[in-house]
Amino acid sequence: MGVDIGGSHITAALVDLETKQILPKTWLRKHVDAHAEANAIIESWAELIINVFSHLKSGDKKIGIGIPGPLNYDTGVSFIKNQDKYDNLYGLNLKDLLSNKIEIPADHIRLMNDAASFLQGETFGGAGAHYDSAIGLTLGTGLGSSWYKKGVAHDADRWNHSFKDSIAEDYLSTRWFVQRYFQLSGKKVTDVKTLVSTAQSNPYIEQLFEEFGTNLAAFLNMFIAIENPEAVILGGNIAQSFFLFEDALRVGLQPQYRTIPILKAKLGEEAVLVGASSLWRENILT
Template identity: 45%
Template structure:
């Protein structure tokens, strides 16, 4: 039998921690275990660790399981193998800089540090979609998350890594300037003089506003150009899109596909099936090839 049939996947965000137990055999999340708690990413290290512990305890308690194997999706920069944070200058978890976060959390939970595996959050999104989501049948994949920021990851022969392209040179700035919620809000204000709170609000007004349709057309041009640059350096068989903006895919994806066709690019695009749970599944999947069987 597989001794780590159940693994807890944890997604560490800037304002929340989400956690859920995953059945590694069925590749399904135990829905009753799903836990989401607010976190103050500006707090003291001990306070943050205790809050993470509380969420992890709660998720395991809901599943009726004892704390065992844990996979964590963590933003970078971070030494994932050793568990040491290098986060600085991005307004979250800066108090952890230089500290061994893995050992601190293991100590709080009363487990060995070896029971915790950590991986970049963008890479976990992609790993989750490959393990239990939209691209299960692929080994060479590009993963993009479109939201408050731009996440990018690449998988080669099933091994995922952060591509870290958010700050890559693009048009008159960096890629994230054109492929994030910030761009939508800025562009809408430039064209209308009106502030709007999120992309969902724009999507709801799409049919009645030519301005918003224009904005989505421009976004599709940015995304197509970015993806075509990415594909030049990556042998991907498929691209998967996630993040909150991907929920508006009917507004921009057709034009991206038209641009691909015009440039003779036949790589298919998929939309995330797991959404915010992709990183949880990907974090748990860190243990996929480490199952001990007997």
């Protein structure tokens, strides 16, 4: 099973690791109160996981979970604090708590950072399946970053790296679009999807997305220099507007990087589920 735990939800599904696809009709998602007491949070997670496992007719129950940190992903201890989510899990062992509720061994649960799970899924069965190394960005309400080599993806944790006059996430997330659009037009929007829907008639859209593409290129120039990937994979809601910033992005890349494929993620919300479940592929963790 692949599980995606976010700041306000949990999603889970059974995944066929041979076909690299989610099994039909096993996908479940529900809201989670991230400010609840620890037992209530674990109960909520466990309830959905048990429901998904009801579709499993036979075989060992094994789980891969993509979840934001900070955590000790090997032991399962949470260090999430002061992030307006899951504070009550601080210092607790999530593997042990879940295993008790679900009634499976703790060593049948594996954890992975959610940004890394996204790239793991895309390289396992999505846009990056034919590459031996890659970097990934999830562009949305926040900035997720990851790198992939030798069959395993890792969190790059570059959201708060120094960038221009602030940090990278301030320029490569929804809030940049909201703030910059207000500066240009004097009008308020809440998301990028709204902006994209007005692309044909809005006089500010071309400049807005060109600036974003230039910012993203500057960030990628640094990221690529460090990781030397074969491909770059872009996911998250903002990546759906790739056609609006692709040209500016490619122009802004340093000449030696312009031949590196820049790919839009294929799996969408399934990426984290496929990536987390693929932790049980024998060739990944041997």
